[in-house]
Amino acid sequence: MTGTTRTLAGLSAIALVAACSQDNAPSEKISDVAETVADTVEGSATPTVADGPYAPRNDCREVPGADAFVARFAAAVKARDAQAVAALAAPDVKLDFGGGAGKERLLAMLAAKDAPLWAELDALASLGCGQNEQGGITLPWYAAQAMADVDPGKAMIVTGESVPVRASPSAARAMGTLSWDIVSLKDGLQPGAPFQQIVMSDGKTGFIASDNLRSVLDYRLIASSRDGKWSITSLVKGD
Known part of the structure; x- marks a missing residue:
């Protein structure tokens, strides 16, 4: 890390x-x-x-x-x-x-x-x-x-420091990292999937490991x- x-x-x-x-x-x-x-x-x-x-x-x-x-x-x-x-x-x-x-x-x-x-x-x-x-x-x-202006049903907390954000689930290298930030699920939660596609605050999309995401409605x-x-x-x- x-x-x-x-x-x-x-x-x-x-x-x-x-x-x-x-x-x-x-x-x-x-x-x-x-x-x-x-x-x-x-x-x-x-x-x-x-x-x-x-x-x-x-x-x-x-x-x-x-x-x-x-x-x-x-x-x-x-x-x-x-x-x-x-x-x-x-x-x-x-x-x-x-x-x-x-x-x-x-x-x-x-x-x-x-x-x-x-x-x-x-x-x-x-x-x-x-x-x-x-x-x-x-x-x-x-x-x-106070939360950022996001849909609570899609908003997720990134639980960890320097959590990798990848262009695809299979990408070998991270396109960047996020630390204890808020993101939105692009197409809703995919139960059982090891990665979730998310939208960051700057509008860019990526994939984060499901284990590093927690719904704000949890x-x-x-x-x-x-x-x-x-x-x-x-x-x-x-x-």
């Missing part, structure tokens, strides 16, 4: 490192681990971020209680502890746009250790934290930011403080 790669030292990354030793930790230990991580983060220097306009960062450090909450969430996800994740959710947590809600439904979605939602939560725990207009917090960070988590207690109020994808 070319260019300068700076370490993302935000809360989510540190929380996940701390949680690595807690793979089999029971729920009662997760809070202690998360509190220790939060204390460490609060005393650390302002983190640097990766290159790119939508690179993960932590804008929630000034929000009372937000750091500790995100640390608890990251630790619970790393431990694959469905009960711990559900304990962080509001009783009426929104889970889709069709009326799905509530802790019991969330627990059902996380019932299996290999349930697809776990991988989605892994991603959320590593993509930074942003303050939202309602006074709460949003994961990933970019979901709380899962995002919104949390807010109710009477001093932080809770997940929404965990949805789509629009």
Whole structure:
């Protein structure tokens, strides 16, 4: 990978490192681990971020209680502890746009250790934290930011630094690179395809590996403080 790669030292990354030793930790230990991580983060220097306009960062450090909450969430996800994740959710947590809600439904979605939602939560725990207009917090960070003038149904975040853009999927050399930027799918998502054809901000087209693209409408988590207690109020994808 070319260019300068700076370490993302935000809360989510540190929380996940701390949680690595807690793979089999029971729920009662997760809070202690998360509190220790939060204390460490609060005393650390302002983190640097990766290159790119939508690179993960932590804008929630000034929000009372937000750091500790995100640390608890990251630790619970790393431990694959469905009960711990559900304990962080509001009783009426929104889970889709069709009326799905509530802790019991969330627990059902996380019932299996290999349930697809776990991988989605892994991603959320590593993509930074942003303050939202309602006074709460949003994961990933970019979901709380103003987006470029693109169709949300086609907009994708390039997830990585110096990600190759090729003239064709089989091209040996890259025509350029993008770092944590926003692009649009030219002809919609091609499920299962290793590459997607995209349109860049300058109007040029190219191909990027599917593994380096994430829809702006993919899962995002919104949390807010109710009477001093932080809770997940929404965990949805789509629009």
